[in-house]
Amino acid sequence: MNEDGNDTPRPLGEVPEFRRIRSGPLPPHQNIPPRRRAPADQLPWLPSAAARRRRAALLLCGFLSAVVLLVSGSSWAVTGWLSDQLHRYDVFTGLLDENRPPASQGALNFLVIGSDDRSGLDSRQRSELGVGNVEGRRSDTMMLVHLNHQREHITVVGIPRDSWVRIPGHGPDKINAAYSLGGPQLAVQTVEAATGVRIDHYVEIDFTGFVEVVDTLGGITVCLPEAIHDEKAHLSLEAGTHRLQGTQALAFARTRKSPHGDLDRIDRQQQVLAALLDEALNAQILSDPARLAQFVETALGSITVDDTLDTAALIQLGTQLRSLGLDDVTFTQVPVDRIDFWTPSGEVAVTWHEQHATELFTAIAADRPIPQPQSAEDSALPSPDEVTVEVYNGTTIPGLGAQVRVELLESGFQVPESAGNWPQQDLAETLVRYSPEREDAATLLVESIPGARAEVDPGLGGRVQVIAGVNHTGVAVPAHAASPIAEQPVDVGGRETVHTRTAAENVCR
Known part of the structure; x- marks a missing residue:
């Protein structure tokens, strides 16, 4: 109920009367x-x-x-x-x-x-x-x-x-x-x-x-x-x-x-x-x-x-x-x-x-x-728009690679190429492959893709790959690393x- 008196009492249900137990000893x-x-x-x-x-x-x-x-x-x-x-x-x-x-x-x-x-x-x-x-x-x-x-x-x-x-x-x-x-x-x-x-x-x-x-x-x-x-x-x-x-x-x-x-x-x-x-x-x-x-x-x-x-x-x-x-x-x-x-x-x-x-x-x-909350200065992770990813389908599920690419794009990651098929088609877990200098990007991706695991490959030369596995359920970027989105959010005063x-x-x- 606000001071404007706009709210009205709810008709549903009876509010039980308070049972107050009082006694009066001396102060x-x-x-x-x-x-x-x-x-x-x-x-x-x-x-x-x-x-x-x-x-x-x-x-x-x-x-x-x-x-x-x-x-x-x-x-x-x-x-x-x-x-x-x-x-x-x-x-x-x-x-x-x-x-x-x-x-x-x-x-x-x-x-x-x-x-x-x-x-x-x-x-x-x-x-x-x-x-x-x-x-x-x-x-x-x-x-x-x-x-x-x-x-x-x-x-x-x-x-x-x-x-x-x-x-x-x-x-x-x-x-x-x-x-x-x-x-x-x-x-x-x-x-x-x-x-x-x-x-x-x-x-x-x-x-x-x-x-x-x-x-x-x-x-x-x-x-x-x-x-x-x-x-x-x-x-x-x-x-x-x-x-x-x-x-x-x-x-x-x-x-x-x-x-x-x-x-x-x-x-x-x-x-x-x-x-x-x-x-x-x-x-x-x-x-x-x-x-x-x-x-x-x-x-x-x-x-x-x-x-x-x-x-x-x-x-x-x-x-x-x-x-x-x-x-x-x-x-x-x-x-x-x-x-x-x-x-x-x-x-x-x-x-x-x-x-x-x-x-x-x-x-x-x-x-x-x-x-x-973790400030930008405290975070060692890049934002999604700073990470370029190659996407592959490591399963026999049709269209899974394309689905993962769309989810990564919607989450702010850079995925310039269409999804391809990985040579191995029986991956149970989604795999994030990365070169040593891109460990920060791989960490962000692993945190953003439930059930994913990381695998380092020195031969990737600065590239990062996501190979979708059978356990893939979606992409959810941690709030502290999320990129600004195009739609203007409602101002809630930092709450x-x-x-x-x-x-x-x-x-x-």
Whole structure:
């Protein structure tokens, strides 16, 4: 749902009502456990200021940021009280293991949803927030947050809400439709099916919760490379540095009034996330019990999590994350290849770059570092238009040589001569023959032709040959070596490949 109010609720299916389990223990400053004597200027239930800073951790929790301050080790009472402020929903019951990606070995993956539910807002509040009047609930923001098995790094992947994916049981649709069609469970199923990454926990926050979190922290600082003016969102900011309070921060994070729409929106959301982290870690909330209580009630009272994220899980997570800082949080977004894909229903959607998105999610599922794009300076391979190839048919399959020639030409290689027949007609594997000085060209061809193998021949005198074998399936040039094509690609602002920034780099200084 965008701020223009153009999306309409999906009629299919009923969204199950949230089952919220609440309890009301006293805040920690009203139920202080006995401790050893402390200096006069230090509250008896708190560790030292240095220890408090070390033990502040990141609780994955919400809209845009997915991260707020968690008191990880002050006491069981504190963490239990934090846990009891959260709403809980049974997300994973009924999801069959055989239909889900395999569980990761030690890592944790959170699906973080920002809901556009307006049911608790009256007309005046909706107008003030600039969120429109459309009824129903949709996932306004979606992030996949990965904690590596060593708990020393967090990766936040922004997922464009207009991503064109297959929704289990409903067919192709925009990814944010999953939430409106089947609530958190279908949202989890859809993300798992699209990414191949097993979701371990679910976190959701609504509009008002985000605004109140920002206001409780005293606002956030953001930097704009260019002005943004969005009348419907009540946002007018010139280029430069701005201090935003909650309502403005929400408008800043949600507006799509920029050249690349949803993709720029994800960039701004990640800047907001970094700013929230920075404010939370520097706000000295732990030094003021009343302010801590206000922050927790504000931040966590608007958050829904899966029912497996209980007090024990929060304590363990907080303890494990106590040493993380801004440099240990990395932001990226799903690589895309089109932002103007016309769907069968006449809507505009976003499609992912198949190869790079697969590489990104494969790395996350395997708990490996995110692969970085290889620059032209780093690549030792030539581009296809720098490689001239001779093509031969090494099988009895009629026309296979001509087919391979066409595929190589379409991929940008130079193939000036028609395909010939190789003396040997029983090749099982496609063969790439090359002279020693053209090893780089042979490497590119082997990477571009699945199942091909290389064979050096000093007598070729600078030539390169491709002899098609029975196993030939096609030609696919690696993205980092692809030649520019004649058709002008859609400008997606450099989002075709994976690019990362740390939270420290995203913070406006």
